[in-house]
Amino acid sequence: MKKTFYSNGKLLITGEYLVLDGAKAFALPTKFGQNLIVESDSNQEVKWTSYDFDNHIWFDDTISFSEIINNPETKIETVKTTLTNILHEAYLLNSDFINNAKGYTIKTQLTFPKNWGLGTSSTLINNIAQWAKIDAFTLLKNSFGGSGYDIACAQNNTPITYRLEENRPVVESVSFNPDFTQNIFFVYLNKKQNSKAAINAYYNNKNQNLAKSIADNNKITEAVINTKTLKEFAHDLEKHEIQLSNILELETIKEIAFPDFDGVVKSLGAWGGDFVMAVSKKNPSAYFISKGYETILSYDEMIL
Numbered sequence: 483m484k485k486t487f488y489s490n491g492k493l494l495i496t497g498e499y500l501v502l503d504g505a506k507a508f509a510l511p512t513k514f515g516q517n518l519i520v521e522s523d524s525n526q527e528v529k530w531t532s533y534d535f536d537n538h539i540w541f542d543d544t545i546s547f548s549e550i551i552n553n554p555e556t557k558i559e560t561v562k563t564t565l566t567n568i569l570h571e572a573y574l575l576n577s578d579f580i581n582n583a584k585g586y587t588i589k590t591q592l593t594f595p596k597n598w599g600l601g602t603s604s605t606l607i608n609n610i611a612q613w614a615k616i617d618a619f620t621l622l623k624n625s626f627g628g629s630g631y632d633i634a635c636a637q638n639n640t641p642i643t644y645r646l647e648e649n650r651p652v653v654e655s656v657s658f659n660p661d662f663t664q665n666i667f668f669v670y671l672n673k674k675q676n677s678k679a680a681i682n683a684y685y686n687n688k689n690q691n692l693a694k695s696i697a698d699n700n701k702i703t704e705a706v707i708n709t710k711t712l713k714e715f716a717h718d719l720e721k722h723e724i725q726l727s728n729i730l731e732l733e734t735i736k737e738i739a740f741p742d743f744d745g746v747v748k749s750l751g752a753w754g755g756d757f758v759m760a761v762s763k764k765n766p767s768a769y770f771i772s773k774g775y776e777t778i779l780s781y782d783e784m785i786l
Contacts, residue, residue, distance in 0.1 A: 483521075483522065484519060484520070484521050485519070485520045485521075485613065486517060486518070486519050486520075487517070487518045487519075487520075487609040487612045487613055488515055488516070488517050488518075488609070489515050489516055489601075489604070489605035489606075489608040489609050489612075489636035489637070490511035490512060490513075490514075490515045490601075490605070490635055490636050490637075490638070490639065490786065491511070491512035491513075491514045491515050491516075491594060491600030491601040491604075491605060491635070491636075492509055492510070492511060492512060492600060492601045492604060492631065492632040492635030492636065493509065493510045493512060493600070493635075493668070493750050493751070493757065493759075493784070493785075494507060494508075494509050494631060494632075494750055494751040495507075495508045495509060495510060495706065495748075495750065495759065496508040496699065496702060496703040496706055496722055497509075497631075497644075497645075497699055497703060498726065498749065498750070498751055498752070498753070499681070499684040499688070499726065499729070499730070500695060500696055500699045500726075500729075501629040501631055501644065501645065501646070502628075502629050502646075502681065502684070502685075503646075503688075503692060503696060504645060504646050504647065504696060505645065505695075505696040505699045505700060505703075506643050506644070506645045506699070506700045506703045506704075507629070507631050507643065507644045507645065507703065508641070508642075508643055508644075508656070508658075508703050508706055508707055509631050509632075509634065509635050509641070509642050509643075509644055510635070510641050510642075510658075510784075510785050510786070511635040511636070511638055511639060511640070511641075511642070511785075511786045512594075512600055512601075512635075512784055512785060512786065513593075513783070513784060513785065513786055514592075514593045514594035514598075514600050514784075515592075515593055515594075515600075515601070515605050515636070516590060516591065516592050516593065516601075516602065516605035516606060516609065517589075517590060517591045517593075517609075518588065518589075518590050518606070518609035518610070518612075518613065519588065519589045519590075519591075520586055520587075520588050520613055521586065521587045521588075522583070522584065522585070522586065522587075523584065523585035523586050523587045524584045524585045525584075525585045526546060526547040526548075526584065526585055527544050527545060527546045527547060527585050527586075528544065528545045528546075528547075528550070528569070528585065528586045528587075528588055529544050529585075529586070529587045529588065530542070530543055530544070530545060530565065530588045530590075531588070531589050531590075532561075532589075532590045532591075532592075533589065533590065533591040533592070534591075534592055534595060534596055535591075535592050535593055535594050535595055535596075536595075537591075540596065541561045541562075541565075543561075543562050545562065545565065545566050545569065547580055547585075549566050550566060550569045550570055550573055550580055551570070551573060551580065552570075553566060553567060553570035567625060568606070568607060568610060568621070568625045568626075569610070571621055571624040571625045572610055572611070572614040572616055572621055573614075574624070575614070575616040575617070575620060575621065575624075576614050576615055576616045578615075579613065579614045579615070590606065590609070592605075597673075597674045598670060598674075598756065598757065598777075599674050599751070599752075599755065599756030599757065600756075600757075601632050601635070601636065603626055603632075604622070604632035604633055604635070604636055605636050607621050607622050607625065607626065607633065607636075608633055608636035608637060618633045618636070618637070619633050619651050627681075628681065629644070629646060630644070630646070630651045631644040633651075634651060634653045637653075638653065638655065639786050640655045640656070640786070641655070641656050641657070641658040641707075642654060642655055642656060643656055643703065643707070656707055658707055660709065660710070660712075660715065662711070662712040662715065663781040663782065663785075664780070664781070664782075665712050665761055665762060665763060666759060666760075666761055666780075666781040667759070667760045667761075667762070667765075667766060667767075667778055667779065667780055667781070668750075668757045668758070668759055668760070668778070668779045668780075668781075668784045669747075669757060669758050669759075669760050669766075669770050669775050669777065669778050670756070670757050670775065670777035670778075671735075671739075671754075671755055671756065671757070671758060671775065672774070672775060672777075673754075673755045673756075674755055674756060681752075683730065684729075684730060687729065687730050687731050688729055688730075689728075689729055695725065695729060698725055699722070699725065702718050702721055702722045702725070705718045706718045706719065706722075712761070712763070715761065716745065716746045716761045719746050719748045719759070719761060720746055720748075722748065723735075723736070723746075723748055723749065726749070726753070730753065732753060732754075734747075734749070735747055735748075735749050735753065735754070735758055739773070740773070743760070743762075743766070743769060744762065744763075744769075745760060745761050745762035745763065745766060746759075746760070746761040746762075747759070747760050747761075748760075748761070760778075766778075
């Protein structure tokens with residue numbers, strides 16, 4: 483019997499990095515995501531094939547049940563070893579999906595290019611958690627780590643706020659439908675950012691005024707969600723960029739790459755890669771294309 487699971491991609495609008503320490507983040511699930519299709523097989527193994535959005539196979543291998551159960555140590559990190567580790571952690575949380583099975587043929591398919599950084603890993607983890615009937619936040623914590631906001635986006639079809647309270651996720655649906663979404667665009671920076679490396683940099687650089695930083699972030703998050711005008715929205719995003727710039731001791735993406743842009747450019751999630759949000763009174767596509775950035779999506783094209 484075939485079973486199909488699906489999870490949404492994600493964009494973190496406010497609270498990047500600080501969400502790891504309990505700040506309230508604002509995040510948007512995307513129209514793009516990932517499917518996982520499971521069919522029963524035999525031979526005590528998982529035949530796994532992963533497809534990109536264009537049906538190109540980017541991973542194809544077989545993992546034995548014994549590898550999933552024992553998770554042999556290796557110093558070389560590959561797609562297979564990473565996937566085996568995730569399945570091993572899922573097995574530790576609920577062994578039934580392996581112990582009570584003969585084997586599986588599994589296909590995954592992204593609906594976005596995997597280098598976009600919209601949640602190749604988080605959508606996979608949430609799909610595996612659905613299949614194995616386990617908690618996706620726990621599976622994330624035991625495998626990749628991170629705040630878990632991306633798992634919350636995978637599971638929700640509306641804008642959300644997300645925070646950690648005593649290391650437990652608190653997810654709330656929020657209304658965000660301002661009349662200026664036509665002025666919001668998402669631009670791909672032509673490179674994928676390593677979230678693990680960015681998180682490590684944050685922990686090395688965050689200052690001693692963490693409580694104040696979190697309080698300031700939470701005020702900005704509420705302001706961004708409830709803003710009534712494009713001008714207020716842009717102002718709040720700029721405040722957020724300045725705050726994180728000071729904490730990370732890094733220049734903002736606008737200072738680095740788009741100093742002459744007539745509007746706001748805000749990093750989303752890990753600084754330095756993936757998508758940025760551009761807020762402008764007019765369509766900024768020509769500007770970004772002239773700078774060599776040709777992947778530009780409108781709010782309606784990107785967000786659920």
